[in-house]
Each structure stands twice: as C-alpha cells, then as structure tokens.
Amino acid sequence: MITALRGMKDIIDDAPKYQRILNTAIDCAKRYGFSLIETPILEETALFKRSVGESSDIIGKESYQFIDKGGLDVSLRPEGTAGVVRAFIEKKLDRSNATHRFFYHGAMFRYERPQKGRHRTFHQFGVESFGEKSVYEDAAIIALARDIFDSLDIAYNLEINSLGCPNCMPSYKNKLVRFLENHSTDLCDDCKRRKDTNPIRALDCKNEACQKIYQNAPLIADYFCGECKSDFETLQTILAHNGIKFAHNKKLVRGLDYYNKTAFEFVSKDIGTQSAIAGGGRYDKLVEQLGGKPTFAVGFALGVERIYDLVDSPKEGREKEGREGVYIGAIDPSAIDDVFQYATRLRKKIKTFVEYEPKKLAAHLKNADRLNAKICAVIGEDERKSGAIWIKNLESGAESKPQLNEWLKAITND
Numbered sequence: 001m002i003t004a005l006r007g008m009k010d011i012i013d014d015a016p017k018y019q020r021i022l023n024t025a026i027d028c029a030k031r032y033g034f035s036l037i038e039t040p041i042l043e044e045t046a047l048f049k050r051s052v053g054e055s056s057d058i059i060g061k062e063s064y065q066f067i068d069k070g071g072l073d074v075s076l077r078p079e080g081t082a083g084v085v086r087a088f089i090e091k092k093l094d095r096s097n098a099t100h101r102f103f104y105h106g107a108m109f110r111y112e113r114p115q116k117g118r119h120r121t122f123h124q125f126g127v128e129s130f131g132e133k134s135v136y137e138d139a140a141i142i143a144l145a146r147d148i149f150d151s152l153d154i155a156y157n158l159e160i161n162s163l164g165c166p167n168c169m170p171s172y173k174n175k176l177v178r179f180l181e182n183h184s185t186d187l188c189d190d191c192k193r194r195k196d197t198n199p200i201r202a203l204d205c206k207n208e209a210c211q212k213i214y215q216n217a218p219l220i221a222d223y224f225c226g227e228c229k230s231d232f233e234t235l236q237t238i239l240a241h242n243g244i245k246f247a248h249n250k251k252l253v254r255g256l257d258y259y260n261k262t263a264f265e266f267v268s269k270d271i272g273t274q275s276a277i278a279g280g281g282r283y284d285k286l287v288e289q290l291g292g293k294p295t296f297a298v299g300f301a302l303g304v305e306r307i308y309d310l311v312d313s314p315k316e317g318r319e320k321e322g323r324e325g326v327y328i329g330a331i332d333p334s335a336i337d338d339v340f341q342y343a344t345r346l347r348k349k350i351k352t353f354v355e356y357e358p359k360k361l362a363a364h365l366k367n368a369d370r371l372n373a374k375i376c377a378v379i380g381e382d383e384r385k386s387g388a389i390w391i392k393n394l395e396s397g398a399e400s401k402p403q404l405n406e407w408l409k410a411i412t413n414d
C-alpha cells in the first residue's frame with residue numbers, strides 16, 4: 001500500500017473545520033478590503049533565497065528543492081509572502097502608487113522534523129498589504145488576525161516587537177555579535193553558526209543554557225532610532241485604544257529574514273510546544289530587494305492545522321441550528337431516473353441528497369436522518385401514478401403528499 005509521505009496529512013475528517021476556518025478568515029479579510037490572489041506552489045529557488053533568506057532554517061535546512069526537467073533550480077513554497085511579492089512586482093503594481101491588499105490560502109512545504117502541530121505540508125491563510133506606510137495598517141493587520149480568532153472562538157496571546165530599520169538595526173546587530181562572541185564558548189552549535197549568519201535569530205534559541213546567557217543580551221528595543229521608537233509606541237497606543245491586548249516580547253524575532261519594524265505572533269497556550277498560531281509583520285525592503293520599486297508592506301499568515309484543536313467542528317454548530325436540505329429517493333427502480341431529474345432541479349436552489357438505489361421507505365428515512373436532511377421526499381408506486389410525492393419534515397415530523405410539480409415549484413421558488 002502506498003501511504004502519504006511522512007509529515008503530510010490528508011484533509012478528510014478535519015475537512016469541515018478546514019472549511020470553517022478558511023471561510024471565516026476570508027469573510028474577515030474581505031471586510032478589511034483584501035481580495036484573492038493565488039500564486040504557483042512552485043517557484044524559482046532564488047526567490048526564496050532572496051526573501052526568506054539563505055541563513056534561515058526554512059531555506060537553509062528545510063526546503064523542498066530540486067532541479068526540474070529543464071534544468072531550473074526550483075522549490076516548493078515554504079510560505080506565501082515571497083510568491084505574492086513576486087507576482088506584485090511582475091504585474092507592475094509597485095508602479096501604481098496605490099494600496100493593494102491580497103489574501104491567499106494554500107499548501108506550504110517545509111522539510112521539518114514532524115511532530116504535533118508541525119507538518120511537512122501544512123496550510124496557511126495569509127494577507128499581504130502593499131503601499132501603506134502608516135502604522136495604522138500594522139494595527140489593522142493585527143486587528144484582522146484578532147477578528148479571525150475571535151470569530152472562531154479561539155483564545156490567544158498576542159506578542160509584539162519591533163525589529164528596527166536599516167538606520168538602527170546594523171549598529172544593534174554589531175553590539176549583539178560582540179556579545180555573542182564574548183560568550184561564544186558557552187553557546188550551542190546552532191547559535192555559534194547564527195552568530196555569523198543571522199545573529200538576531202540566536203535570541204529565539206530553544207536551548208536553556210543559551211537562554212540563560214541571553215538574559216543579559218543587548219535588545220533592539222534599547223537601540224531604536226527616533227522613527228522606530230515613535231512608530232512602535234504609536235502601534236501600542238492604537239492596539240490599546242482598540243481593546244487588543246498584547247505583550248511586548250523584546251526577544252521576539254521571526255524565522256524569516258525579510259522583516260523590519262513591527263513583528264508579531266499570536267500564540268496559544270492550549271496546543272503544546274508548537275504554539276504559534278499566526279505570525280507576521282512589516283517588510284518594507286522586500287519589494288525593492290526582489291527588483292521592484294520601494295514599497296511599504298505588512299502582512300501575516302495563520303497555520304490552519306495548528307488551530308484544528310482549538311475550533312469546534314461546524315457539524316456541532318449545524319446540529320444546534322437544525323437540519324438542512326432535502327433528501328430524495330425512490331421505492332421503485334423505474335422512478336430513479338425521475339428522482340435524479342428532480343434532484344438536479346432542486347440543487348439549483350437547495351442542498352439536496354439523492355439516493356440512486358431503490359429502497360423501502362424505512363431505509364430512506366434512516367438515510368435522510370443520518371445525512372441531517374430537513375425533508376425526506378420519496379416517490380413510490382402510488383405517488384408515481386398520481387403525480388404526487390411523499391414528504392416528511394424530519395424536524396416537525398409532519399407528513400404530506402403534495403402534487404410533485406407544485407411542491408417542486410414552491411421549494412425552488414420557480
């Protein structure tokens with residue numbers, strides 16, 4: 001038997017949750033003025049190297065990279081931002097001087113060590129906003145993520161930080177590198193490497209001994225330039241004015257290299273060690289870095305699988321709301337073709353289940369009940385002769401035998 005690859009899961013049992021999460025996120029994003037963008041799952045490897053960063057684990061260790069049949073170095077996307085930025089530039093939207101807001105969803109690929117909440121293919125819902133310098137846009141993006149989690153009844157903690165800008169980050173980085181060099185012998189191997197490749201990421205190390213050392217590490221918050229300091233203060237004020245609770249995590253850094261200024265993560269206490277349910281921030285340099293005109297940008301993505309355990313299945317909700325739709329079947333084999341035609345008419349207006357096999361009335365009622373249909377409609381020999389249909393409303397228990405055409409007209413409003 002061929003099974004799915006390690007760390008890759010089919011969406012079958014969780015499909016109702018998956019759909020509920022996506023529909024909720026899409027509804028919320030549309031209210032904030034975002035519209036759909038879809039980009040290819042496969043891109044040139046260079047795109048991810050130049051955006052997410054070669055020194056990041058996501059690219060350095062975890063990419064699904066191969067040479068295609070034409071000899072091109074390609075990778076499955078590990079995240080959505082890079083592809084959206086590539087499309088944004090390719091479509092010359094960077095030259096429009098307008099604001100563009102996109103949402104997307106789909107499969108991402110990271111060759112990580114699989115564990116609960118960490119898969120090799122997983123799904124993100126993300127948004128990217130281009131062209132807005134105002135820190136109100138950062139707040140709007142955070143409010144949108146908050147709205148999605150609130151709509152899904154998910155409890156979270158929001159952590160924010162600022163990663164500074166090209167004015168203040170380089171001098172801070174030098175101080176951090178000096179600090180790491182002074183403690184070099186006591187650092188884990190990963191942090192020794194990060195010291196040379198991506199020093200900021202060291203602050204995020206999960207090693208306890210390293211974290212002890214970093215208690216005294218210099219932090220970017222103490223080295224902000226005037227603009228970064230004032231923007232970060234303004235962001236905190238806006239969040240507070242809008243009832244969005246947050247904590248300033250001075251060691252929050254992101255696993256992708258393209259961020260500047262605002263960085264944030266939504267974390268859940270209820271799902272174990274892989275606790276980040278969404279993450280994002282500002283990336284004002286990325287469009288330029290990928291060959292476009294300088295464009296302000298901010299966005300976030302949430303991990304759909306990460307929140308499965310935190311949301312109710314919509315089925316539970318539906319049962320509370322009651323039954324839905326029509327179930328239609330026949331007792332006599334010769335009526336099956338008619339039944340299928342009626343179902344096709346009904347389906348233009350109403351959810352309809354159709355049974356292709358002739359069955360006794362009791363079996364049809366059982367099927368309709370199992371499918372949570374509101375109406376069970378059955379055509380037997382008597383009904384066929386008299387042009388009628390037998391109906392039972394499974395909510396009220398009421399039975400009737402209306403004329404078929406009138407009933408179809410009434411139910412489809414034709």
Ligand code: HAM
Nearest residue numbers: 079081118119122276277278279280299300301303306
């Ligand atoms: P990220 O923090 O790498 O950010 O991923 C966003 C979310 O995807 C995480 O918070 C987590 O919920 C989920 N996730 C990540 N890796 C896995 C995995 N292996 N298995 C299951 N879920 C996972 C980004 O990807 C950025 N592109 C977000 C962004 C958009 N920043 C600006 N715009």
